Amino acid sequence: MRRAIALFATLTLAAGALSGCGNDEATAQDAGELRVGYQRFxxxxxxxxxxxxxxxxxxxxxxxxxxxxxxxxGAIDIGQTGEAPPIFAAAGRIPFVVVGTSEPVPQGEAVLVKAARGFKTFADLKGRTVALNKGSNVHWLLVKLLEANKMTLADINVKYLKPAEGRPAFDNDQVDAWIIWDPYFALAEQPGVQVLADATGLANNREYILVSPDAVKNKPGKIRAFLDQYQKTTEWGIANADERARVLAPELKIDEAVARRALERSAKPLAPLTPEIGAELQAIADGFTELELIPGTVDMKARIDGQFTEALS
Structure with missing residues (x-):
């Protein structure tokens, strides 16, 4: 089986650097601990x-x-998001570079509706209220769904809700549809809930690793060591799916069965940065600009930093 990822595989810093056993020179030149931002799942x-x-x-x-x-x-050095947040962050002039990504995860985000409402396609939501988290990965999915169904933002009533707000609004029929990602997606898959559409054929829904420029400059050794361990842990999880679910369920605060269902469709290998990745992000940014969802244009290709990656073998 091809390695899940060759991202960082030839880096000389071993994962032991994270526990104080790594390259002494790199550790000495890296100032302060590495601060990592993460999302559940x-x-x-x-x-x-x-x-x-x-x-x-x-x-x-x-x-x-x-x-x-x-x-x-400046509260974190490195973090992981979906495909839309980097675009909105760049439009807001937030300093960061993209240092890694994942394989596509199109099944990991979806439009949920109540089966009893009788909606069969996304086009049936014309004139209806659709909830989603503004600026998140599902925002781009909405754009692509509208495009695929020859609709515009004017054809639906968009209600921007964070996941903690979207779930009760959906459960209590305050919105007609909820566009959401795993594990919130898996948690909402209750009897009577229907998946109207996911991102297959519409959006890649990759994960992106973002790093602050200050961390790139001041903590390169720690970033390399952390990403090397991230790669190893990801490969372990893919090779040990059942144990991965057991380990993650308590961290995610969800049942193991729900964690397993979400992980089976949404946990993907890391992937190297390529020119195509930069072009993909740029196309998303241009789409948001065209719809005036962000102010002006942003250069996402300039945000790609390949110094921590290498091509898949």
Whole structure:
């Protein structure tokens, strides 16, 4: 089986650097501990749950936009988001670079509706209220769904709700549909809930690893060591799916069966940065600009930093 990822595989810093046993020169030149921002269920959750990076500090965020705000505030050095948050962050002039990504995860986000409402296609939501988290990965999915169904934002009533707000609004029929990602997606899959559409054929829904420029400059050794361990932990999780669910369920605060269902469709290998990745992000940014969802244009290709990656073998 091809390695899940060759990202960082030839880096000389071993994972032991995170526990004080790494390259002395790199450790000496890196100032301060590495501060990691993560979201429940993202690949970094497994690193935290297994205790594979014991010397980093962890900060939990409900969504990608909240994580990028922490980057702006200088509260974290590195974090992981979906595909839309980097675009909105760049439009907001938040300093960061993209140092890694994942394989596509299109089944990991979906439009949920109540089966009893009788909706058969996304086009049936014309004139209806659709909830989603503004600036998150599902925001781009909404754009692509509208495009695919020859609709515009004017054809639906968009209600921007964070996941903690979206679930009760959906459960109590205050909205007609909820566009959401795992593990919130898996948690909402209750009797009577229907998956109207996911991102298959519409959006890649990759995860992206973002790093502050100050951390790139001042903590390169720690970043390399952390990413090397992240790769190893991701590969372990893919090779040990059942144990991965057992380990992550308590961290995610969800039942093991729910964790397993979500992980089966949403946990993907890391992937190297390529020119195509930069073009993909740029296309998303241009789409948001065209719809006037962000002010002006942003250059996402300039945000790609390949110094911590290498091509898949």
């Amino acid at each position: 993202g690949g970094l959750s497994l690193v935290k749950a297994r205790g594979d990076a014991p010397t980093v500090s962890w900060s939990l965020f409900e969504s990608g936009p909240a994580l990028t705000e922490a980057l702006k505030a």
